[in-house]
Amino acid sequence: MTQDFWQSRTSVFSGKKVLxxxxxxxxxxxxxxxxxKMGARVLLADAMVEEYGGNLFNIEPVxxxxxxxxxxxxxxxxxxxxxxxxxxxxxxxxxxxxxxxLSDPFPDIDINIRGTAVIMEALRKHNPTAxxxxxxxxxxxxxxxxxxxxxxxxxxxxxxxxxxxxxxxxIIGSYCRNHGIQGVLTRLTNxxxxxxxxxxxxxxxxxxxxxxxxxxxxxxxxxxGLIKRDFLYIDDCVEALLxxxxxxxxxxxxxxVGHDQPSNFLELTRTIVDVAGTGRYQHTPFSPERKAQEPGxxxxxxxxxxxxxxxxxxxxxxxxxxxxxxxxxxxxxxYW
Numbered sequence: 001m002t003q004d005f006w007q008s009r010t011s012v013f014s015g016k017k018v019l020x021x022x023x024x025x026x027x028x029x030x031x032x033x034x035x036x037k038m039g040a041r042v043l044l045a046d047a048m049v050e051e052y053g054g055n056l057f058n059i060e061p062v063x064x065x066x067x068x069x070x071x072x073x074x075x076x077x078x079x080x081x082x083x084x085x086x087x088x089x090x091x092x093x094x095x096x097x098x099x100x101x102l103s104d105p106f107p108d109i110d111i112n113i114r115g116t117a118v119i120m121e122a123l124r125k126h127n128p129t130a131x132x133x134x135x136x137x138x139x140x141x142x143x144x145x146x147x148x149x150x151x152x153x154x155x156x157x158x159x160x161x162x163x164x165x166x167x168x169x170x171i172i173g174s175y176c177r178n179h180g181i182q183g184v185l186t187r188l189t190n191x192x193x194x195x196x197x198x199x200x201x202x203x204x205x206x207x208x209x210x211x212x213x214x215x216x217x218x219x220x221x222x223x224x225g226l227i228k229r230d231f232l233y234i235d236d237c238v239e240a241l242l243x244x245x246x247x248x249x250x251x252x253x254x255x256x257v258g259h260d261q262p263s264n265f266l267e268l269t270r271t272i273v274d275v276a277g278t279g280r281y282q283h284t285p286f287s288p289e290r291k292a293q294e295p296g297x298x299x300x301x302x303x304x305x306x307x308x309x310x311x312x313x314x315x316x317x318x319x320x321x322x323x324x325x326x327x328x329x330x331x332x333x334x335y336w
Contacts, residue, residue: 012246014039019086021045021073021119022054022093023066026196026204027135027188029058030234031090031241036062045082045093047072052096053197057334073115079122086127088245091119092135094165097202101161112164113171120175131182132172133245138189138258138300140166148230148262148301151187151254169254182251184244189258189300193234193320194327198335206231206268210324213272213279214332220284225266230259230299233320236313243309250308258300259313268317275321 018035022028023044036042044066048054059066071078073093083089093115095107116134123130141149142156157163169185176183192206201208212219240257244250263271269281306312315323328335 011039013088013242015041016087017041017043017085019043019045019082019089021089021091024048024054024056024058024068025092026053026058026193026234027092027191027237028090029055029195030193030238031092032059032066033062034238034242036065040088042066043069043082043086045069045071045073045078047093049095051197051200051202055195055197055334057331058195074110074118076118076122079118080126083119083122083127083130086130089119089123089130089132090135090241090245091116091132094135094168095161098139098159098161099202101159101164105160108160108164112161113167116168116171120171120181123181124175124179128179128181131184131245131251133184133241134169134172134186135241136165136169136185136187137162138187138256138298140169140187141298144298147297148258148260148299149256150301151256151304173252176252184250184252185254186241186244186257187254187300188237189230189232189256191232191234191237193324195234198328206272206321207324209269209272210276210321210328211336213276214325214328216278219269219272219279219281221265221269221281222284222286225269225283226264228262228264228297228299229268230262231268231317231320232257232259232313233315233323236315239314240305240309240311243311244305247309253304253308255305255308256300256302257305258302260302261313262297262299263317271318271321272325275318276325 018040020028024046032042046054095111101108139162140155144153172183175181196204196207198211209219273279
């Protein structure tokens with residue numbers, strides 16, 4: 001898909017009904033704002049699970065243009081009602097804390113696996129022509145032997161959190177094959193930017209480093225800081241998801257959504273401190289637990305999504321960090 005072709009189709013969401021599951025969180029609310037501004041009729045569903053990042057202030061720019069339903073994706077009756085009549089469904093509702101899954105695996109199994117099955121059954125019974133876009137994680141790959149990691153790499157996740165997301169992906173694939181549901185599967189990289197939760201550091205390392213810098217604290221850089229990740233700004237992520245949603249050829253496929261220019265943690269931290277003008281960093285030895293969990297360098301190959309949709313990231317790291325710092329400094333009381 002060429003850039004001109006995409007621009008000619010940006011009105012495709014005008015008047016369309018869009019359901020966003022996990023719609024008050026970081027990713028869901030960012031999608032909601034963009035879609036509402038494109039003329040979509042947006043319905044947000046969120047269980048507002050404590051510490052997951054649901055925040056009504058996230059949709060402040062479009063609060064009068066969207067509807068909100070407080071419900072859980074595990075509620076069969078609620079899902080059966082909400083999917084009716086929808087043209088697009090973005091599924092970003094999940095247990096999202098890797099660390100929590102290490103001590104209690106059952107929320108991952110219940111929310112990520114059973115919840116996804118509830119959604120797919122609701123679609124099968126009540127709206128089999130809707131298009132579902134699943135927001136997954138690059139963690140589903142686990143350890144890989146070749147970088148950048150392409151979609152053809154065999155997933156080998158180690159933790160229950162990542163296993164549950166991979167299972168959800170397989171459930172959706174099964175419904176696509178056996179029941180004709182239209183589904184697009186995505187594996188997202190390290191997304192950062194405005195509207196992410198900032199109250200704890202259990203997920204979203206880049207945003208947590210931004211908080212430390214804003215508070216003029218010391219950011220810990222583990223080891224030599226040269227481990228690489230592909231940090232992706234939220235607006236670029238939203239753009240990728242919307243392109244995949246409108247393209248018929250994307251159905252039934254898995255797509256990496258990441259950055260083709262990975263950065264190491266030392267570069268990330270220096271950029272945050274330089275942009276914020278506050279804070280500092282300090283090299284810190286790995287704890288035994290953290291060292292055991294650290295997978296080393298990881299960044300994804302985005303050739304496939306670029307070839308299919310024409311998408312590629314446009315926001316440089318320093319610019320994305322600047323927008324993030326500015327947002328949280330302006331709205332600190334809403335997120336701290």
